[in-house]
Amino acid sequence: MSVDIRLASSRPAGTDLYHGENPGNIVTPGDVITADSGFMRGHGTYMEDECLHASVAGTVERVNKLISVRPLKTRYNGEIGDVVIGRIRELAQKRWKVETHSRMDSVLMLSSVNLPGGELRRRSEEDEKMMRHYLKEGDLISAEVQNVMSDGCLSLHTRSLKYGKLGQGCLVCISPSLVLRRKTHFHNLPIGASIILGNNGFIWISPTVQDKSEESGGYETNLQPIPKLDREVIARLRNCVLALAECKMLLFDTCILYAYEASLKYAVKDLLKPEVAVEVVDLVRQRLELEGS
């Protein structure tokens, strides 16, 4: 076992990490946003002494007459169409309660999953009793948000073949604000691993399934042992994702790939060291800037 000792004074200061432009409208709880009373209060604000104050730390957004503060660090707020990764917490009447790192447990109805025997099959009593055989407590699933209920609870569905129970792989939990909404969240990286970027901050890294024709909607999990090389790739990807999240970079498939390539000269476990992580992310940032310009 090795022990690393770092002096507190040699840690990188906060200003070294952030290279972007300062948005300029960041507020902290208690800051006065405006003293003008003509605005409507949105989320993250409160009125006190005729002034509008911010109640969370974030950026101020203004839409016509509505002022709201979007928090920098928040629990996941779902939108319809988001891809999320969740863990089954408990079974209830004709539904599963799924934990998605939001304020309330999300709900996966029995009628929103693909059961064998065709899609338009009527859900019978037997199906209810067999719920535990399909998804039990502790399982991980990938799903899409079908509906947001009035109290903020999300209703999920796994109606497509690409969603369903997740088999072997590695889960990384980061802040939901680092994952943008994009066209696809399922990426097959050319290095032999697939990655699912859940909007709720859960990232799933798994080895690429070779036979595309065998997609069964996640009904059966492939428990074949994974060769060591693949596992190293997955471990390296996981450490890259953690390094990017630590430096607050937005995550998407390109930057994860760049981080992987930049990290190849280090051993997998060295990526966990803060200095190495900062170096790798710097390289990624430079490369992204080059491409962007």
Place this chain on the structure above:
Amino acid sequence: MRETPLSNCEREFILNFIAQQKRLDGRNAYDYRDLRIAFGVSLGCCHVELGKTRVLAQVSCEVGEPKQTRPHDGVLYVNVELSPMACPSFEQGRQSEEGIELSRLMERCLKESRCLDMESLCIVSGEKAWHVRVDIHVLNHEGNILDCASIAAISALAHFRRPDVSVHGEEITIHTLEDRNPVPLSLHHMPLLVSFAFFSQGKFMLVDPSSKEEKVMEGKMVVGMNKHRELCTLQVTGQMLLLKEQVLRCSSIALTKVTKITELIHEALDKDKQARLKGEKHGFAMLVSGDRVTANRLPTTEVKVDTLEISDEMERSQSSSEDGESQSGNEPMEEQIVATPKESAVEILTKGVGVIGEGGTSTWLDIPQADSKQTAAKKRKHKLEKMEEGIDDEGSSEEEEKVILK
């Protein structure tokens, strides 16, 4: 807000580890975490830290009518408050099931054991008696709130002083604190609760479970005892059956623990009394040491590293760097490190980063094709949280890993 559930592999790992007679934080099966008892400036206020679990107990009293069924006794109220400050899954206001269970156990421990002499709390029989109220607030929940709360409640009751009452014929005078010194409550004995967590249908048992161990435990037994070998409370929860020998063994373990903790409580009470007599600083200000920049304090963890002894200079440089000294202060320290390469086994990588020892080889197994999924690779999670130490994760499990970044 509900808590994040433990992942399957974490749960399996903890259970496998316990089956090997080990615990996540390196304790033995019957070890308590570090216990710290501190008293506040006001009488009857006690703050107890058991590892990271923190509980504050406050005792107060007022004059009221005794109960109709017991006109010669005072009244004791015990209340346990679980607020979201302790754990995000506790809800404010509403008493959850856990909160009700804790309150009931604390009540049984204090009332039914008759530790407090209720007759001494009576002022005028049938008309006036003291109502003593113990409010227990959980400040941080890291497992085993019950033990912590019982220590805090008993210490607070022992620390508390009620106003003195004098009776002259028909006249009763309740003296103010300036008039006469307040009088301590008469505690016969100190009942303390000891929690046992059971795993694998009672095969493995742990004392003082941490929060992760509580989440995977199958059953719990609470034994309330005092140091005179008197059993005050006994409660078993969970889905398991226990043998008679196990219950007896638990009560004897509880006896040793209770004796030790009672000594600690008496020590703390004595120290506080001495400090008050001499007029020295006392109260919660003593919890925060004045010569450090941060109030955070971690217990030292022993680390087995396969090298020579670390020299004194390294330890000094570590402790002074924790105070966040300026850049100029670092120069002499690094010179010291470089000047004694033979004594210290620290390998300096770059400025401000040193490494002791070498990591082991990867424990991932090369799986032959026909093998089953059950070959579990050992995952050693060392959770040393010192600011300047980073431990490399070695190996990993086959199926899932989960890391939460805050």
